[in-house]
Amino acid sequence: xxxxxxxxxxxxxxxxxxxxxxxxxxxxxxxxxxxxxxxxxxxxxxxxxxxxxxxxxxxxxxxxxxxxxxxxxxxxxxxxxxxxxxxxxxxxxxxxxxxxxxxxxxxxxxxxxxxxxxxxxxxxxxxxxxxxxxxxxxxxxxxxxxxxxxxxxxxxxxxxxxxxxxxxxxxxxxxxxxxxxxxxxxxxxxxxxxxxxxxxxxxxxxxxxxxxxxxxxxxxxxxxxxxxxxxxxxxxxxxxxxxxxxxxxxxxxxxxxxxxxxxxxxxxxxxxxxxxxxxxxx
Numbered sequence: 001x002x003x004x005x006x007x008x009x010x011x012x013x014x015x016x017x018x019x020x021x022x023x024x025x026x027x028x029x030x031x032x033x034x035x036x037x038x039x040x041x042x043x044x045x046x047x048x049x050x051x052x053x054x055x056x057x058x059x060x061x062x063x064x065x066x067x068x069x070x071x072x073x074x075x076x077x078x079x080x081x082x083x084x085x086x087x088x089x090x091x092x093x094x095x096x097x098x099x100x101x102x103x104x105x106x107x108x109x110x111x112x113x114x115x116x117x118x119x120x121x122x123x124x125x126x127x128x129x130x131x132x133x134x135x136x137x138x139x140x141x142x143x144x145x146x147x148x149x150x151x152x153x154x155x156x157x158x159x160x161x162x163x164x165x166x167x168x169x170x171x172x173x174x175x176x177x178x179x180x181x182x183x184x185x186x187x188x189x190x191x192x193x194x195x196x197x198x199x200x201x202x203x204x205x206x207x208x209x210x211x212x213x214x215x216x217x218x219x220x221x222x223x224x225x226x227x228x229x230x231x232x233x234x235x236x237x238x239x240x241x242x243x244x245x246x247x248x249x250x251x252x253x254x255x256x257x258x259x260x261x262x263x264x265x266x267x268x269x270x271x272x273x274x275x276x277x278x279x280x281x282x
Contacts, residue, residue, distance in 0.1 A: 017274075017278070018274070018278040018281040020045075020049075020096075020281040020282075021049065021274060021278070021281050022037070022042065022045060022046050022049055024267060024270065025037065025046075026264075026267075027260050027263065027264075031260060032258070032259075032260060033260075034213060034214050034259060034260065034263060036076075040076050040077045043076040044075060044076055044077065045096075047073040047074075047075075047076065047083065047138070047139075047215055048073065048083055048096050048099050049096055049280075049281060050073070050214075050215035050216060050219075050266075050270070051071060051072075051073045051083055051099060051139070051215050052094050052095055052096045052098070052099060052280045052281070053269075053270055053273050053274055053280055054071050054141070054215060054219040055071060055085055055091040055092075055094035056091065056092060056094060056273050056277055056280055057219065057223070057269055057273055058071070058091045058141075058143055058219075058222075059090060059091035059092030059093075059094075060092070060273070061145070061223065061226075062145070062146070063091070063143040063144075063145040063222075063226070064090060064091045064092070064143070065143065065144035065145075067087055067088065067120060068122075068143065068144040069091070069142060069143030069144055070084055070085065070120055070122070070123035070126075070127065070141075070142055070143075071084070071085070071139065071140070071141045071142075071215070071218070071219065072084045072123065072127040072131070072139060072140050073138060073139045073215050074131055074137070074138050074139070075101060078101070078103075078109075079135075080103065080104045080131075080132075081101050081102060081103050081104070081109060082101070082102055082127060082128070082131055083099045083100065083101055083102075084099065084100060084102055084119075084120070084123055084124075084127065085098065085099060085100075085120075085123075086098060086099075086100055086112050086115050086116065086117055086118050086119070087118040087119065087120045088115075088116070088118055089115055094280065095279065095280050095281070095282045096280065096281055096282065097112065097113035097114065097282055098112045098113070098114070098115050099112065100112050100117055100119075102119060102124060102128075104128045104131070104132060106119065106124050106128070122181055122182045124185075125182045125184055125185050125187060125188040126140075126142065126182050126187075126188040126191060126209070127140050127142075127188070128185060128188060129185055129188030129189045129191065129192040130188070130191070130192045130195065130211065132192070133189070133192035133193070133195075134192070134195075134197075134211065136213055137211045137212070137213065137218075138212065138213050138214050138215065138218070139211065139212055139214065139215040139217070139218035139219070140209065140210070140211045140212075140218055141209065141210050141211075141218045141219050141221070141222040142203075142207065142208070142209040142210075142222075143207065143222070144206075144207050145207065145208070145222075145226045147226050147227075147229040147230035147233060148202075148207045148208035148225065148226050148229050149206070149207050150229065150233055151202065151208075151229035151232065151233060152202050152203055152204050152205060152206055152207055152208065153204075153205055155174065155176060155204050156174070156202075157172060157173075157174055157202065158172065158202075158225075158228055158229065158232055159232060159241065159243040160243050160244045160246075160248075160249035160252070160253075161228075161231060161232055161235055161241055161242075161243055161244070162228070162231055163252055163256060164224060164227060164228060164231070164256070165228035165231060165232065166244065166248075166249045166252035166253050166256065166257070167221075167224060167228075167252075167253055167256045167257035167261075168199070168200055168224075168225060168228060168253070168257065169246075169249040169250060169252070169253045169257075170249075170250065170253065171198050171199050171200065171253060171257060172198055172199065172200040172201060172202065172225070173194050173195055173196060173198050173200075173201045173202070174194075174201070174202050174204060175190070175191050175194045175195075175201055175202065175203050175204060175206075176204045177190060177204075178203070178204050178205040178206055191203065191209075195209075195211070199211060199212065199221055199257070200221060200225050208222070208225050208226065208229065209222075210222045210225055212259060212262055213259045214259065214262070214263050216262060216263045216265075216266035216267070216270070217259050217262030217263050217266070218262075219266060220262040220263075220265040220266040220269075221262055223269075224262075224265070
């Protein structure tokens with residue numbers, strides 16, 4: 001008779017969550033406000049973990065293009081500082097410990113733990129002015145993704161062609177003054193002025209940028225805006241498009257374009273990337 005150890009019959013153990021992982025605080029159903037962690041230290045870690053995961057997601061989506069692209073998260077205590085990735089580390093390799101804290105004067109206040117502290121000057125020039133101009137903005141996301149760049153070359157706002165693209169109806173801007181790589185804060189100030197109160201902006205001949213009152217909302221909006229650009233490019237290539245009426249687009253935007261809606265839309269992506277790549281918490 002063959003004796004089989006019970007351990008051989010037991011299902012394979014699945015790894016538990018990373019010990020440093022902070023689970024999502026979910027708003028109450030129907031809420032218009034986002035929850036925060038009970039202490040500034042926990043809120044800082046919460047934002048940094050979402051920021052590192054967002055870089056991983058950008059890497060998965062192919063939003064990396066050389067050294068271009070940056071996502072920032074405002075520090076909850078030093079509100080004139082933001083967390084950003086160091087230049088030269090691929091998005092798919094970003095960890096929480098790689099993030100660095102930068103002041104609005106361009107000083108690296110908290111460097112990465114192991115990687116070299118190199119600041120992307122374009123990231124500073126754009127994001128420092130956005131965070132200055134919009135105290136309500138916690139995070140901003142920009143990259144040189146394919147369809148966002150392609151649409152930006154047309155110098156047009158998006159039409160409300162689908163339920164998803166209607167989220168940006170009357171809530172995105174067009175910045176037409178491309179003058180090369182943004183290295184001066186005066187250019188970032190112009191972008192912030194053009195963005196105004198809106199959630200997204202198309203940078204002509206450059207790409208797209210989104211903002212939000214949470215890392216989750218800003219990053220989900222970037223993914224959604226890139227998809228909206230792709231959708232309209234495909235639809236217009238196929239034939240005559242039929243945008244929805246303004247009143248329908250405006251109503252739909254109020255349903256699918258909210259801060260809480262963006263927060264919730266991000267959660268499935270967070271669950272997948274953190275389960276499959278728990279080293280991001282290191």
